[in-house]
Amino acid sequence: MRIKYTISIVFFVALVIIEKENNIISRVSAKLTLKQSPQTPRQPSGFSHILLKHNGSSPSLSKLDSAFTLMKRRLEDYSQHQEAVTGGRKHILLLATTRTGSSFVGEFFNQQGDNMFYLFEPLWHVEKMLTLETGGTNATAAVQAYRNVLQQLFLCDFSQLESFIDPLPVDHVTAALFRRESSSSLCEESVCSPFIRGVFERYHCRTRRCGPLNLTMATESCLQKEHRAIKSVRVRQLENLRPLAEDPRLDVKFIQLVRDPRAVLASRMVAFAAKYKNWKQWAMDGEVPIDDNEVRKLKGNCDNIRMSAEIGLSQPPWLRRRYMLVRYEDIARFPMRKATEMYRFTGIPFTRQVKSWILKNTQASKETSGVYSTQKNSSEQGEKWRFTLPFKIAQVVQKVCGPMLKLFGYKFVSSEEMLIDKSISLIEDKVFNFS
Ligand SMILES: *[C@@H]1O[C@H](CO)[C@@H](O)[C@H](O)[C@H]1NC(C)=O
Ligand SMILES: *[C@@H]1O[C@H](CO)[C@@H](O)[C@H](O)[C@H]1NC(C)=O
Numbered sequence: 537m538r539i540k541y542t543i544s545i546v547f548f549v550a551l552v553i554i555e556k557e558n559n560i561i562s563r564v565s566a567k568l569t570l571k572q573s574p575q576t577p578r579q580p581s582g583f584s585h586i587l588l589k590h591n592g593s594s595p596s597l598s599k600l601d602s603a604f605t606l607m608k609r610r611l612e613d614y615s616q617h618q619e620a621v622t623g624g625r626k627h628i629l630l631l632a633t634t635r636t637g638s639s640f641v642g643e644f645f646n647q648q649g650d651n652m653f654y655l656f657e658p659l660w661h662v663e664k665m666l667t668l669e670t671g672g673t674n675a676t677a678a679v680q681a682y683r684n685v686l687q688q689l690f691l692c693d694f695s696q697l698e699s700f701i702d703p704l705p706v707d708h709v710t711a712a713l714f715r716r717e718s719s720s721s722l723c724e725e726s727v728c729s730p731f732i733r734g735v736f737e738r739y740h741c742r743t744r745r746c747g748p749l750n751l752t753m754a755t756e757s758c759l760q761k762e763h764r765a766i767k768s769v770r771v772r773q774l775e776n777l778r779p780l781a782e783d784p785r786l787d788v789k790f791i792q793l794v795r796d797p798r799a800v801l802a803s804r805m806v807a808f809a810a811k812y813k814n815w816k817q818w819a820m821d822g823e824v825p826i827d828d829n830e831v832r833k834l835k836g837n838c839d840n841i842r843m844s845a846e847i848g849l850s851q852p853p854w855l856r857r858r859y860m861l862v863r864y865e866d867i868a869r870f871p872m873r874k875a876t877e878m879y880r881f882t883g884i885p886f887t888r889q890v891k892s893w894i895l896k897n898t899q900a901s902k903e904t905s906g907v908y909s910t911q912k913n914s915s916e917q918g919e920k921w922r923f924t925l926p927f928k929i930a931q932v933v934q935k936v937c938g939p940m941l942k943l944f945g946y947k948f949v950s951s952e953e954m955l956i957d958k959s960i961s962l963i964e965d966k967v968f969n970f971s
């Protein structure tokens with residue numbers, strides 16, 4: 537009787553703490569899940585998961601207790617650390633590569649509402665400016681420029697970015713900001729200067745008629761917002777951004793979005809057909825020159841993504857509670873669940889606007905009614921590539937990106953039959969131990 541009573545109290549206190557500090561739950565729930573049932577996919581709610589597990593298989597009270605102590609300790613040093621410095625303001629950096637669904641995931645933050653300042657690919661200008669005649673980018677210069685521009689943007693300072701915009705803004709006004717309309721923050725009333733007839737703005741706002749972007753107004757609006765988020769497919773190495781994580785003015789949360797490189801290649805071969813002519817040719821010939829520059833580039837990309845994730849997952853002190861890894865495939869299958877987890881991780885309340893946007897733009901309603909738990913439709917959209925990517929090419933990706941596939945839980949295919957057999961899932965259920 538006493539034990540039961542204690543359990544209830546522990547749960548009640550845990551519940552209160554969890555409510556206050558949502559991002560801790562993922563860790564604890566991941567821990568329990570790993571310990572108790574490595575094969576079971578995670579439940580929609582981390583908390584109900586713990587509750588069910590405890591009630592069902594009754595792990596010892598001491599295990600629960602230590603989880604509780606851990607939560608409490610983390611909570612304490614967490615609040616001592618950041619809140620005082622940044623006033624609870626979060627700076628979210630969504631890191632991805634092209635064709636990983638990053639625009640879609642970026643919307644999770646773009647749709648957040650009035651207290652989020654969201655920027656879509658501001659580094660596009662930097663990359664463009666640093667592109668060499670050979671077509672490559674000056675990597676040394678890019679690393680520094682990306683870092684400095686991001687750091688300033690998180691502080692609502694556009695001056696470095698301005699120096700990369702072509703043509704150069706005049707009096708901080710530009711008609712050339714890349715994909716302005718993809719940031720709802722840049723098309724708000726307060727950032728919408730009067731429309732000027734005859735001035736062409738390629739990426740103009742669609743929600744209202746505005747004049748060219750006045751970056752002074754953008755800065756003012758940004759400073760008013762509680763949180764800031766930036767999405768970028770251009771950062772190569774997470775480690776290069778360490779100064780951001782260590783900047784006391786910022787409370788940065790890195791979300792790294794990854795996808796099966798076989799699917800990414802298949803998608804790029806369609807989206808950027810001209811650039812991938814060689815791959816198409818190789819697919820037809822059935823021969824891929826493994827020492828070709830293109831193949832080396834693929835390997836380089838995979839290695840960069842994997843190394844960034846390895847650093848994040850190894851949880852060095854500078855990344856503690858600042859790194860989360862998300863797989864495209866999990867978002868495709870469980871958008872609402874993953875969005876909830878992401879918000880929990882960032883420590884920002886998950887607003888009704890975001891929820892309804894996800895419901896409108898995905899099949900998340902089915903997810904909650906359990907249709908997806910049967911995994912029947914999980915492969916529909918996300919796995920189309922299995923029918924378009926020639927097996928030969930899949931083999932090459934597996935060869936040069938093998939370590940990445942392993943790290944993220946993407947299964948190797950050993951035959952063409954296996955590749956196109958939809959009853960075989962190529963995604964292992966995997967819980968990443970992020971902090
Ligand atoms: C690359 O950038 C560095 C640093 O800005 C510069 O010194 C170097 O000359 C650049 N290299 C090329 C090939 O432009
Ligand atoms: C841009 O906005 C600022 C702040 O509202 C204003 O002072 C400035 O005159 C505007 N610049 C131009 C060129 O309209």
Ligand SMILES: *[C@@H]1O[C@H](CO)[C@@H](O)[C@H](O)[C@H]1NC(C)=O
Nearest residue numbers: 902907908912913914916917
């Ligand atoms: C699976 O997807 C197909 C088409 O994408 C749809 O018609 C079907 O209703 C879905 N099945 C379930 C169980 O949701």
Ligand SMILES: CC(=O)N[C@H]1CO[C@H](CO)[C@@H](O)[C@@H]1O
Nearest residue numbers: 540587588590591592593594
């Ligand atoms: C499945 C299971 O064991 N359920 C139990 C959970 O705990 C409550 C309260 O102690 C019991 O009434 C349930 O039977």
